[in-house]
Amino acid sequence: MKTKLIDDTRPEAALVLADGAVFIGRSVGVPGMTVGEVVFNTAMTGYQEILTDPSYTGQIVTLTYPHIGNVGVNQEDVESSDVHVAGLVIRSESPVVSNWRSQRSLGEYLKQNGIVAIAEVDTRRLTRILRTKGAQPGCIVAAACGKLTEAQIAEAAKAAAEAPRMVGQELASQVSTTYRYEWGEGTWRMDNGYGRPGSFQPEEYPYTVVAWDFGIKENILRLLADRGVHVVVVPAKTTFEEAMEVNPDGIFLSNGPGDPEPCDFAIEVAQKAIAARIPLFGICLGHQILGLACGGRTLKMKFGHHGANHPVVDLETKRVYITSQNHGFMVDADTLPENVKVTHRSLFDGSLQGFELTDAPVFCFQGHPEASPGPHDIQDLFNHFLDKIQEAKKSL
Numbered sequence: 001m002k003t004k005l006i007d008d009t010r011p012e013a014a015l016v017l018a019d020g021a022v023f024i025g026r027s028v029g030v031p032g033m034t035v036g037e038v039v040f041n042t043a044m045t046g047y048q049e050i051l052t053d054p055s056y057t058g059q060i061v062t063l064t065y066p067h068i069g070n071v072g073v074n075q076e077d078v079e080s081s082d083v084h085v086a087g088l089v090i091r092s093e094s095p096v097v098s099n100w101r102s103q104r105s106l107g108e109y110l111k112q113n114g115i116v117a118i119a120e121v122d123t124r125r126l127t128r129i130l131r132t133k134g135a136q137p138g139c140i141v142a143a144a145c146g147k148l149t150e151a152q153i154a155e156a157a158k159a160a161a162e163a164p165r166m167v168g169q170e171l172a173s174q175v176s177t178t179y180r181y182e183w184g185e186g187t188w189r190m191d192n193g194y195g196r197p198g199s200f201q202p203e204e205y206p207y208t209v210v211a212w213d214f215g216i217k218e219n220i221l222r223l224l225a226d227r228g229v230h231v232v233v234v235p236a237k238t239t240f241e242e243a244m245e246v247n248p249d250g251i252f253l254s255n256g257p258g259d260p261e262p263c264d265f266a267i268e269v270a271q272k273a274i275a276a277r278i279p280l281f282g283i284c285l286g287h288q289i290l291g292l293a294c295g296g297r298t299l300k301m302k303f304g305h306h307g308a309n310h311p312v313v314d315l316e317t318k319r320v321y322i323t324s325q326n327h328g329f330m331v332d333a334d335t336l337p338e339n340v341k342v343t344h345r346s347l348f349d350g351s352l353q354g355f356e357l358t359d360a361p362v363f364c365f366q367g368h369p370e371a372s373p374g375p376h377d378i379q380d381l382f383n384h385f386l387d388k389i390q391e392a393k394k395s396l
Ligand SMILES: NC(=O)CC[C@H](N)C(=O)O
Pocket: 055, 254, 255, 256, 257, 258, 259, 260, 283, 284, 285, 286, 326, 327, 328, 329, 330
């Protein structure tokens, strides 16, 4: 007996770009309409981590790897408690889910989380458009059943054309926690998962770090906890003075969505932390905020870096790291002052990937050393942060 693998009865869906390009496919999420900046991610694995990365707020993510959903989804492989992408575009949803950790299918997960998503899209054509013309707004419209009407597609085209651009949007405070909390859970282990809940004893952790949550990925918190750090996570608009009440040994500025430039509340925190010479580590949006705090400028990139195989060179050791990336803005290295030492550059386009200050224990990285998804090559940056914290503690 032949098995029919592709369900052709799925409702029709369309993706329309602001430039007018139309892609007709099938709905794999909820019916409805969603608007966002359309970006492409080249990672071959880790769709669940990508969907739950708060940095994708306001973005419709296209996965260039063509076969998605084969390992299903579970409750553990998440980077936050919600799905944050504005929408999902894929080539083909696997008709078979097969993994010992899977709890449900990707399609069920998208529906449960109210995500509008489209499959059967020629993602190579779409990616070529985004590479040539740059990331741009788009709209996915998905029918409840059967076909879309001409009017629905026209409405999607109008929504895409009128959608706001990413430049100037402050989204970090919108996805941040609204309350302060403590984190002590380490990384996932085959024998123990994330460990037993309730076993976290802050006094067993020798270091305290305040982490500003601009849309923080949980694997950052887990990697800090693995290194004996008791992390106090604070809302994006927490002032430097409020955070100092916990007497931290270090400060962490997280990744997050949107344009870094309007995040004046965060830039002020970074400036005060630099002046106080407290060990500071920034990742992605945190790196961009540090660049602005130092007096540098940030730029919108053409289509950004979103993937898990981006080569980055450490300029001192000349060692090349394969890194996870997810950013659409970058710090313009030419605008940084004298006391900034550039430490890393992208080998794809030469753009700035990391810097440190020569007169304070402060450093940052544009990519994602916490991976999740992606390679662990450059996880050592978390040890570097610990070194800075320990040095500072010794000199007290
Ligand atoms: N992952 C991030 O922190 C992204 C930072 C910023 N929103 C950008 O797009 O460049």
